[in-house]
Amino acid sequence: MQQQLMGLLPMILIFVAFYFFLIRPQQKRQKERTQMLNALKKGDKVITIGGLHGSIVDLTEDRVTLKVSDNTRLVFERSAINAVTNADETTTPKAEQKKEEKKEEQKEASESK
Incomplete structure (x- = not known):
């Protein structure tokens, strides 16, 4: 019984890897695209x-x-x-955060002068 399970383990690991590296990201992109098209x-x-x-x-x-x-x-x-x-x-959001950080740095630099 354990040998059968050990024989299936690599196949299960490959399926899990495919799911997390290929299937899940594709589903996420498709969902974002559908939301974008519906929000036009x-x-x-x-x-x-x-x-x-x-x-x-x-x-x-x-x-x-x-x-x-x-x-x-x-x-x-x-x-x-x-x-x-x-x-x-x-x-x-990341781009907005970077813009805010740059503004704060410029503000601090102008205040220190």
Whole structure:
């Protein structure tokens, strides 16, 4: 019985490693992408999967209309949106913390002069 368990142990360890290094991170990225697509709204500046930059002017459940230039509007599937580039949404908590630390350092440096 113990030999059978010892024989299965490497397979179980490989599965656990695959789960934590491949499956779980992919599920997390997919969840973040779904949340980003559901949070789209008119006026957002976005980048498509093909690299096209534009602003959302119309939004339906399946499609997004982007204003690329003054006279050009293009319709894309919602899933073709790769990233939202609004300044308030692209800053991460770590980036904000670094900015605050730099401001504090500059403030301390100016006060010591």
